Amino acid sequence: MKKVSEQMTPADGVFRRPGSGIWQWGIKAPADLRGLYKTQWAHRCSLKTADLRDANGRAAELRAEWLARFAVERAAISSLPIESVTPELRRQLAERIHAVLLAGDEQLRDDPVASQRIAAELHRAIHEGSSRQMTIGGVYVPPEGHTRPVDPLEGHSAETQQVLADLNRSALASAATAQAAQRLRAALPLVQAEAAVLGARVDETTPGIREALKDVLKAQVRARSDIVRRDAGEVVDTPSSQLSVATHQPKVASMTMRALFGKWKTADVRGPDAINACDRALKLFEESLDGAVPPVSDITRGHGADFKGWLVTKINAGAMASKTAHDRLTSVKGLLRYAYEELEVIPKHPWRGLLIKHKTENPRRPWTHGHLQELAALPLFSAYDLPRGKDGWRGGGAAAYWVPLIGLYSGAAVSELCQLRTNDIEFAADGSGLIHITEDDDGQQLKNFEHRRRVVPVHSELVRLGFLDYVKATPPGQLWPDMRFRKGKPGAYFSDWFGTLRKPAPGVELFPDFHSIRHTARSKLTAAGVAVQIQDRLTGHTVQGSAGTRVYTHVETPQLRQAIETISYPGLNLPRVYGL
Numbered sequence: 001m002k003k004v005s006e007q008m009t010p011a012d013g014v015f016r017r018p019g020s021g022i023w024q025w026g027i028k029a030p031a032d033l034r035g036l037y038k039t040q041w042a043h044r045c046s047l048k049t050a051d052l053r054d055a056n057g058r059a060a061e062l063r064a065e066w067l068a069r070f071a072v073e074r075a076a077i078s079s080l081p082i083e084s085v086t087p088e089l090r091r092q093l094a095e096r097i098h099a100v101l102l103a104g105d106e107q108l109r110d111d112p113v114a115s116q117r118i119a120a121e122l123h124r125a126i127h128e129g130s131s132r133q134m135t136i137g138g139v140y141v142p143p144e145g146h147t148r149p150v151d152p153l154e155g156h157s158a159e160t161q162q163v164l165a166d167l168n169r170s171a172l173a174s175a176a177t178a179q180a181a182q183r184l185r186a187a188l189p190l191v192q193a194e195a196a197v198l199g200a201r202v203d204e205t206t207p208g209i210r211e212a213l214k215d216v217l218k219a220q221v222r223a224r225s226d227i228v229r230r231d232a233g234e235v236v237d238t239p240s241s242q243l244s245v246a247t248h249q250p251k252v253a254s255m256t257m258r259a260l261f262g263k264w265k266t267a268d269v270r271g272p273d274a275i276n277a278c279d280r281a282l283k284l285f286e287e288s289l290d291g292a293v294p295p296v297s298d299i300t301r302g303h304g305a306d307f308k309g310w311l312v313t314k315i316n317a318g319a320m321a322s323k324t325a326h327d328r329l330t331s332v333k334g335l336l337r338y339a340y341e342e343l344e345v346i347p348k349h350p351w352r353g354l355l356i357k358h359k360t361e362n363p364r365r366p367w368t369h370g371h372l373q374e375l376a377a378l379p380l381f382s383a384y385d386l387p388r389g390k391d392g393w394r395g396g397g398a399a400a401y402w403v404p405l406i407g408l409y410s411g412a413a414v415s416e417l418c419q420l421r422t423n424d425i426e427f428a429a430d431g432s433g434l435i436h437i438t439e440d441d442d443g444q445q446l447k448n449f450e451h452r453r454r455v456v457p458v459h460s461e462l463v464r465l466g467f468l469d470y471v472k473a474t475p476p477g478q479l480w481p482d483m484r485f486r487k488g489k490p491g492a493y494f495s496d497w498f499g500t501l502r503k504p505a506p507g508v509e510l511f512p513d514f515h516s517i518r519h520t521a522r523s524k525l526t527a528a529g530v531a532v533q534i535q536d537r538l539t540g541h542t543v544q545g546s547a548g549t550r551v552y553t554h555v556e557t558p559q560l561r562q563a564i565e566t567i568s569y570p571g572l573n574l575p576r577v578y579g580l
Contacts, residue, residue, distance in 0.1 A: 009455055009537075009557065011056040013063065014047070023047045023055035027066050028439075031269045042066060082200045085208030089200070093212055094219040095239065096194050101223035102238040105230065108164070109156075116160050165231040172224035179221050184213040191216050255296045255345055257282060257335065264338050272489070281331035284311070296339050297346055304351035307332065311356060322358035329356050367408075367520045369571035371511035375404070376574055378501075384577035387497070394497035397482030401578070402467060403494065407514065409459035409567055411521030411539040412437060414498075414514045419490035420479040425458075425471045432561070433458040433468050437540065454540050457561040466578035473579075521567055528566030534559060 013025050026044035029037040043066060047055045082089075156164070178186050188204060191212060195202050202209055226236045261282055265275045286293050288310040294303070308329055314320040333351045340349040379385035380401055387395040396403070396418065403417045416437050426434040435456045458467065471479065486492035495514060502510050518539065525535045535541070538560060 009560075010052060011059045011063075012453060014052075014055055014059045021050045023049060023052065025055070025059045025062055027063065030070055031266060033070060042070075082202065082206065085202060085206055085212045087208075087211075089195075090208065090212040090215050093191060093194055094215040097190060097216055098219040098223045099239045100194070101220065102226060102236070105168075105227045106238050109230070112154075112156050112160070116157065161231075165228075168224065168227045168231055172221070172228050175217070175220040175224045179217045182214070182217070184210060184217070187213045187216045187220070255339070255343075257285070257293050257296060257299075260296050260335055260339055260343075263343070264335055267338070267342065277327065278331045278335065281328040282335070284328050285332050296336070299336065299346075299350055301350045301354075304329075304333075304354045308354055308356060315356075322356065326356040326358040329354065365512045365516055366523055367512060367516060367569075372569055372571040374510040376572055380501075381405075381574055382577065384580075391497055391500070393482055393484050394493045395501075396480040396484070396494050396497075398470065399480035399483050399494060400497070400501075402470065403480075404498070404514070404517065405465065405574075406435070406462060406467070407517040408521060408569065408572070409462055410435065410456045410564065411518050411525070411567075412456060413491075413518060413540070414495055415489065415491035416540070417491075418480065418483055418494050419485075422471060422474050422476050422479050424479065425468070426455075427468065431463065431468070432460075433463070433471075434557070454537060455557070455560070456538055457557065457564045459564050459567060465574060465576050469579055524567045524569075525563060528563075530563045530566060534563045538563060 010023070013027050015024050015026070016022070017024060023046075024044065025047050027042050028040050029042040033042075043062075045062075047058050049055050049058070085093075177183075185204075188209075191209075192202060202212075230236050261278065265278070285307055288307050289303075311320065311325040311329060315322050315325050333349075333354065336346070336351055337349050340346050375381060380387070384401060386392065386397060387400050391400075399418060403414065406412065406417055407414065412435070420435070420437075424436045424438065426436060428434075435458060437454050437456060439453070462468075474481070483490070484493050498514050502513065504510065522535060522539055525538070
C-alpha cells in the first residue's frame with residue numbers, strides 16, 4: 001500500500017510504486033505522437049530520491065525537457081518535405097544551429113543552480129568507482145563547491161566553472177574531430193530537428209543535404225569555439241535564431257476547414273466529447289453556407305458574423321438553446337485560432353471577439369435537506385440493497401452505493417469516480433486515506449487533464465461507513481468490478497441508471513442530477529470559508545488567481561484534509577450497512 005505524504009502533493013507524473021520509498025516519474029505520449037512510442041508512456045524513470053520536494057524539482061526539469069521534445073516531434077510530423085536544400089536554407093540551418101548552441105550555453109551561465117547540479121552530476125560520473133572519492137556510509141559526497149547554497153548574484157563557484165569549462169573543451173574537441181573526419185551522419189538528426197522547427201522535412205536522400213551537413217559541422221565547431229572563448233572571459237553575443245523557411249515549403253493556406261479539423265483533433269490530447277462537439281459545430285457552419293465553405297485562408301470576419309446571425313435566428317425560433325449556440329460558435333472559432341496560433345496558415349484570427357450572449361437554461365439546483373432524506377430512505381442506502389439485473393450492471397454494482405456518497409463528500413465528477421481503480425486509493429497508518437484522481441491506467445481519462453489530476457482526502461464519514469474496508473476487500477483492478485463503460489465513457493451507463501433512480505416514475509423527481517452533487521459539495525466548502533484555491537485543488541477546477549498562485553502555490557495534504565472535513569450534511573443520517 002502507498003504511504004501518505006504529509007509534506008506536499010506529488011507533481012504531475014510523480015508516483016511511488018507499492019513497497020518502494022523511491023519516487024518515480026513518467027509522462028504519457030500525446031495522442032498525436034502515440035505512434036512514435038511502443039506504449040502509452042513516452043518515458044518512465046526513477047527520480048533516485050525519497051524526498052518529495054527534490055523529486056518534484058527533478059520532475060519539473062524532466063517535464064520541460066519532454067515537452068520540448070514533443071514540440072520538435074510534432075513539428076517533424078506536421079512539416080512538409082522539400083524538393084531540395086537550397087544554399088539559402090543551408091545558410092539558415094547553419095546559422096540557427098550556431099545560435100541555438102550559444103543560446104543554450106548562455107541560459108546555463110544565467111542559472112547557477114542548474115549549473116551546480118550539472119557539475120555535481122558530471123563530477124559524480126567522472127569519479128564513479130574511484131577509490132579516491134569521498135564517501136560517508138558508502139554514499140558519494142561531491143566537493144563543497146558543488147553543494148554549498150548558491151547566491152545568484154555571486155554566479156558560479158570556481159569548482160562548477162572548472163567542470164563546465166572542461167566539458168566545453170571536450171565538446172569542442174569532439175566537434176573538431178567530426179569536422180575533420182567529415183562525419184556527416186552524426187549531424188543529420190540535428191539538421192532534421194531544426195529543419196522541422198522551421199517547417200521543412202529532410203532526409204539523407206534530399207538533394208543538397210550533404211552540403212547542408214558540412215555547413216552544420218562547421219557551425220558546430222564555430223559555436224563550440226565561441227563557448228570556450230566565453231570560458232576565457234571574452235564577450236560573445238548570442239545571435240538570433242528566429243529564422244524562417246517559409247519560402248522553401250509548399251503553401252498550405254488553401255487548407256479546407258475539414259482538413260483543419262482533422263489536424264486539430266490529433267494535435268493534442270482531446271476526449272471524444274470535445275471532438276464530437278467540434279464536429280457538430282463544423283457541420284452547422286457548413287449547413288449555414290449550404291456546403292460552400294471557403295478555404296481557411298479565405299474565411300473572413302463577415303463569414304463569422306453571418307454564422308453568428310444564423311445561430312441567433314435558431315435561438316429566436318426556439319430551435320436551439322443560447323448556450324448551445326454559444327458553444328457552437330466558440331468551437332469553430334477554436335479551429336480558426338488553432339490555424340492562426342499553432343499552424344500559422346492564416347495571418348490573423350478573423351473571428352476574434354465574436355460572441356453570442358447566453359444564459360443557463362437549466363441551472364444546477366443544490367441538494368436540500370429534503371433531497372438528502374429521500375436519498376437516505378432508499379433501500380440502497382438504508383440496507384445496502386444493491387440494484388440487480390439490468391440496473392445492476394448499469395449502476396456498477398457496489399458503485400451504486402458508494403459513488404453518490406463519495407461525490408457528496410468530495411465534489412468529484414461522476415466519470416472520475418466511476419473509473420477509479422483499487423491502487424488509486426492510498427491508505428495511512430492512522431486509518432485515513434487519499435483518493436488519487438488520475439488517468440494513469442488504460443481506460444482512464446480526465447477532462448482538462450492538467451487541472452483534474454489531483455489527490456482528495458477520504459472524508460471521515462466515508463471511513464465510518466466502511467469505504468476503506470470495501471477497498472481492502474476488492475481484488476486489484478477496477479474499484480467497481482461490475483462497472484461497464486460505454487464508448488470509452490466511464491460514467492455513461494452509471495449516469496443513465498442514476499437518472500432512473502432519481503426519477504422513478506413520470507412526474508416524480510426525488511432529488512437533482514448527479515452533477516448537482518458536485519455543485520452542492522463546492523457550496524459547502526464555500527460556506528465553511530475554505531479558500532477558493534483549495535476548493536479548486538479538491539474539485540479539479542482551474543485554479544483561480546494570478547499565474548504565480550496557479551503555478552507555484554502548493555497545497556499540503558493536511559490543508560486538504562482539514563478543508564474536506566468541513567463538508568457536512570445534517571439531514572443525511574446514514575447507518576453503516578456495508579459489511580454488516
